[in-house]
Amino acid sequence: MAEPRKPHAPKKDAGPELGEFSDRLKNLSDRIAAEKVEQAGTQKPSENFQAATAYSKGYRLASEFVAGVLVGGLLGYGLDWLLGTLPLFLIVLLLFGFAAGILNMSRAANRSQPTAEELKKMTPPRADDEEED
C-alpha cells in the first residue's frame, strides 16, 4: 500500500520564494488527501502486523502440525491406558492426529490472508440446517 513518493516537483524558474512554498504546500496537502482516501479505502492499517515475518509464519505452521499429532497421540495413549488395549487406539488416533495437523496447518495458512473481506462475505449461520442427528 506504500504509495510511491513523487520526487519534488522541479523548481519553477522565475518563481519567487512564496510561490515555491505554496507549491510545496499544495503538493503536500494533495499527498495527504490521497493518503487519506487510500486509508479509508483499505481500512486495514496494520496489515503488516498480521503478516509478521516469514519466520513466525513458518514456525506457526510447524507448531500447528506438531500440536495436532501430539494431541492425537496423547488421546490415543490415554484411551489405551483406560481400556488396556495398548497399541490399538494409539495408532488409530495418531493417524487422525496427522489429519488434524494438516487441517490445522491449512487453516492457519488460509487465516493469514485478510479476514475483513472474508467476514463481509460470510453469511450468518443458517437457521434451516437439516437436523439429522
Place this chain on the structure above:
Amino acid sequence: MANDPIHQFQIKDLAGPVNIGGYDISFTNSALFMGIAVASITAFLWYASRKQALVPDRTQSVGELWYGMIHSMVKNVLHEEGMKFFPLVFSLFSFVLVANMLGMFPYFFTVTSHVVVTAALAVFVVGLVVVVGIWKHGLGWFKLFVPSGVPIVILPFISLIEIISFLSRPISLGLRLFGNMLAGHIVLKVFSGFVVSLVALGIGGIVGAIAPLAMAVALTALEFLVAFLQAFVFAILTCVYLNDALHTHH
C-alpha cells in the same frame, strides 16, 4: 558446571518452602519475575499516562503506541463487538511481552520458558473461547465439530478430526511460546559457552572465539525480535480464536 545451558531455567525457592493442602506454593524466582513483570507494566503505563498531554512526550508516546497497536489489532480481527475483549488481550500481550523481555537481561529468569506458565495461559484462552462460544450460541456452538454438507458416512471421522484440531489449539498456542523462548535462550547460552571455553584455550582459541561471539551478538538481536513477535502472535491468535467463538461458521 559453569556453562550448563539448562541451568538458567532452574526454579529456586526464595523464601523457604510453603505447603498448603499438599500443594507446594513456595515463592520461587518464577513467581518473583511474574511479579516484576506485572509491577513494571503497571508502573510504566501509569507513568506514561500521568500527564495525558495533547502533545505526548517520549514516554507517553511509547505508551500510546503500545496501546494503539493492540487496539487496532483487536479492532481488525474482532471488530466493534469484540472490543470488550480488548482489556484481556492487552493484558495477555503485555504480560507475555514484558516477561519475554525481562528474560533477555543477563541473570534474569525467563518466566515464559516454562511450559507450565505458557500452557496455563493457553488453556485459559481456549477455555474462554469455549465459554464465550456456548454463551453466545448455546449448545449450537458444538456444531463447530459437525461441519454441514458432509456425507453421513464420513461424518464421524471428520468430527473426530475437528475435535482433535480444536484440542490442539491450546497445545500449539502454549508450546510455540514456550519452545521459542526455551530454544532461543539455550542456543544463546551454548554459543556464549563456546566463547568462554575457546578463550580458555589460549591465543588460538581467542581468534577462534570471534565467530561464536559474532553469532551470539546476532542471536541476541534475533531473540529480541522473537520475544516481541511471540507476544504479538499470542495476542493475535487469542483474537482469532475469540473471533471463531463469536462467529461460528460451519
